[in-house]
Amino acid sequence: MKRTSSLMIFAVILLLLGLLGAVFWSPAPITQAQTTTANWIGQFYNNTTLSDPVVATGLYTNTLSQNWGLGRPNDDSRILTEVNPDNFSARFVATVPFSAGLYEFVLTSDDGARLLINGLPVIDYYGDGGLSTVSAIVSLGGPATLIVEYVEFTEQALIQVQWFPTTGTSLVPTSTPAPLAVGQVERVRGLAVRTGPFLGASMVAVARPEVAYPLLARNEREGLFTWYLIQFDEDTIGWSSGRYLAVEGDENVLPYYDSVFPSLPNTEYKGVVGMTRSVMNLRQFPSQRTPLLAQIPWGATVPIRSRTVQGGRDFWYQVEYNGQIGWILAAYVGISQGLIDAVPIY
Structure with missing residues (x-):
């Protein structure tokens, strides 16, 4: 009987130790960063000063994180053969649906880069050679337009921008955000959103009147009407014909982007x-x-x-x-x- 009691006491002690271990050794919760994604349009120049002409455009869905090594740059669909492997520059633009709050932006580049938010400089490391990572804390009131300007001189080429919700004090004030231009469906009850700027491209969504869609780029390959790359929702972008799209803002500032179809x-x-x-x-x-x-x-x-x-x-x-x-x-x-x-x- 005494032996049985001793075994029971020992078992209880082991159980308590297991529970305590579970309490003291439980892993910390994982914090997920950059839950807001962005679709980026890039314009490339065969010089290091962002000077015209634009020799190529690229589309980067969800994130801007590119390591091109020693070769020519590429986008999500092709190698940009029009761009030099060295001594080029690029400007990337995205409209991001941020929630209000503080964010830490981290810009990594080789060679140099700068970040502007709603037209105001946040990080400026443009023109400095070699690999670098620079960060800044910014207070945002909602959706914002991000511009990354990048330069590559020689050897390795990479560019990455990330953001994380944070706490603390904002180091950089930002102005009220506004897209470069918006489009609104007119004269029809629905307008096709397609995979390319052509009437025969695959349809991915239908844009509706009374909704202002941010415009990301334009294309005129089909002739007759300009097509616009629109941000349909947080996860979907596509092309809609300007025939039934009323444009508010300066459409001339929209980059010219070539879809996957020519390749x-x-x-x-x-x-x-x-x-x-x-x-x-x-x-x-x-x-x-x-x-x-x-x-x-x-x-x-x-x-x-x-x-x-x-x-x-x-x-x-x-x-x-x-x-x-x-x-x-x-x-x-x-x-x-x-x-x-x-x-x-x-």
Whole structure:
């Protein structure tokens, strides 16, 4: 009996020690930083002074964190072959839906960079060579426009901007934020938001009247009407035609941005072949407003390289014909070889 009691007492002691250990050794809660993301538009210059002309533009979704090493810069979709590997500069712009509060901004660059918030300088390390990390605490009253100006001289190239909610005293005052320009749908009940500035690009959302959408960039490749890259919501950006978009603000300050379509096809051929069921116009891009490259006869076979979709159906196909690559309407093409689901959608 005494032995049993001793074992019970020992077991109770072990249980108490386990509970105490759980209390004293519980890990600290993890603080998640930079919960607010941003879509950045970058303009690149083949000089170190941000002087015209702009030789390339790039799109960076969710964050600006790039390590280009010794090579040319790239964006989310391609290498920017127009930009020198050394002695170039760039300006990146984003409108970020911050909540009111204090934030610590951390700017890392090689070679130099500066950060402006709502037009006011916050960090200025532009022109200084080598790897550097500089930070500043800023008080924000809500959404803000961020501009990062970057310069690369020689050797390694990288740029990264981060922000974290913090406490303390703001070191830099900021003015009332305002987007460079906004667009509002007019004369229609809904306006398509697409993956590119073309009537045949895939539709990702529908913009509605009485909503002011921040405008991020513009494009005129389709001709006739200017297309605008809009911030549809916190997670979605896309292109809408200026035909039904009333612009408030100076649209001339919006950067010119080229979508992914001029760089297609950018994946290996999937072995899918289509057969035309009509005489087809081969267009430069997925829109009947873009230049006519050739006519494809009825019954011709064409390799299919890319496609767009609308309403759950294939909309336009990017095909090869007589050494040319262009776009044709998918409704008049039958699949004669391969699986169309293997062809990438843009």
